[in-house]
Amino acid sequence: MERITNTQSFGxxxxxxxxxxxxxxxxxxxxTVIETxxxxxxxxxxxxxxxxxxxxxxxxxxxMDGVGGWLLKTNEFREWSGSEGMPKHTVxxxxxxxxxxxxCIRLVRKSSRASGYH
Amino acid sequence: MYQVSEKVxxxxxxxxxxxxxxxxVIDSLCNQFRDRDVAVAGLYCDYLSREEQSTxxxxxxILKQLLERDGIPDPIRQAFHQGKRxxxxxAVRLSDLVEMLETTISxxxxxxxxxxxxxxxxxxxxxxxxxxxxxIVRASPAVRVFVTGRPHVRDEIKRYFxxxxxxxxxPTTEDIxxxxxMRLDRDPTPGAMDDDLRAEIxxxxxxxxxxxxxxxxT
Numbered sequence: 548m549e550r551i552t553n554t555q556s557f558g559x560x561x562x563x564x565x566x567x568x569x570x571x572x573x574x575x576x577x578x579t580v581i582e583t584x585x586x587x588x589x590x591x592x593x594x595x596x597x598x599x600x601x602x603x604x605x606x607x608x609x610x611m612d613g614v615g616g617w618l619l620k621t622n623e624f625r626e627w628s629g630s631e632g633m634p635k636h637t638v639x640x641x642x643x644x645x646x647x648x649x650x651c652i653r654l655v656r657k658s659s660r661a662s663g664y665h
Numbered sequence: 666m667y668q669v670s671e672k673v674x675x676x677x678x679x680x681x682x683x684x685x686x687x688x689x690v691i692d693s694l695c696n697q698f699r700d701r702d703v704a705v706a707g708l709y710c711d712y713l714s715r716e717e718q719s720t721x722x723x724x725x726x727i728l729k730q731l732l733e734r735d736g737i738p739d740p741i742r743q744a745f746h747q748g749k750r751x752x753x754x755x756a757v758r759l760s761d762l763v764e765m766l767e768t769t770i771s772x773x774x775x776x777x778x779x780x781x782x783x784x785x786x787x788x789x790x791x792x793x794x795x796x797x798x799x800x801i802v803r804a805s806p807a808v809r810v811f812v813t814g815r816p817h818v819r820d821e822i823k824r825y826f827x828x829x830x831x832x833x834x835x836p837t838t839e840d841i842x843x844x845x846x847m848r849l850d851r852d853p854t855p856g857a858m859d860d861d862l863r864a865e866i867x868x869x870x871x872x873x874x875x876x877x878x879x880x881x882x883t
């Protein structure tokens with residue numbers, strides 16, 4: 548059974564029990580549709596119409612396993628996220644260039660020419 | 666005869682961006698604290714959604730996520746009903762949101778707020794967001810904040826959070842190798858590739874990048 552919910556949080560096992568679920572059958576699959584007229588949903592909509600979870604899910608899908616894992620292993624990250632006592636640093640800022648790809652792409656061309664492949 | 670370079674270059678290095686780091690961090694925190702009284706909220710700033718991403722909407726989105734564990738408390742429900750009584754309904758106010766966030770966070774043992782691409786916010790909203798976050802961090806020892814962005818917002822963050830730890834998000838040689846391997850494995854026309862060429866790509870390309878991108882975190 549496939550469950551489509553608009554109240555699911557980022558983390559696994561964080562599904563929220565919702566009282567407005569309605570089960571319907573579609574293309575031989577049973578899908579739970581969450582109606583959006585419940586008061587809880589109205590309040591959430593009032594707090595913000597943004598749904599960062601959607602973006603998170605699409606990034607999660609495009610992300611490659613393991614890439615960037617070095618960050619999670621740094622002493623800085625471990626100390627910041629650590630569970631023993633409060634860390635020295637409350638805020639962690641990671642900076643980089645989202646445009647890094649273009650530079651890399653140009654170099655791929657250059658390197659393949661340099662090695663004699665055309 | 667050789668066409669693979671076109672296929673490699675046709676794709677952006679989507680796996681190596683700060684946004685992917687943000688999503689990795691969110692997932693890692695969720696897994697790390699799965700069974701504990703810890704809440705993780707994420708926010709992805711987007712240049713194209715600037716209008717919709719007002720300061721109140723951004724903070725409201727964080728609050729919504731923190732409420733998912735224990736449901737909506739009565740004071741927030743009351744504020745919503747009071748707002749509804751005003752003609753046309755009243756939008757939630759920034760000062761109220763900050764207060765709601767502080768109260769919600771105080772009921773949780775630990776809270777992580779992850780904000781991706783802070784530089785993509787409108788500058789006015791970014792200042793308001795940072796001010797609000799500073800207020801929340803000061804009031805709530807249980808909260809920790811993770812932010813990504815382009816280097817130019819670093820000084821701004823340092824102004825609001827002098828103690829912030831900063832780290833450069835740059836692909837390591839290993840990241841590049843892994844990415845290349847994935848791209849080559851997914852090559853839709855594997856006939857154009859042979860083992861020697863593959864080995865050469867894997868040897869030359871990571872070498873080209875390593876001196877440029879592998880840097881010490883500051």
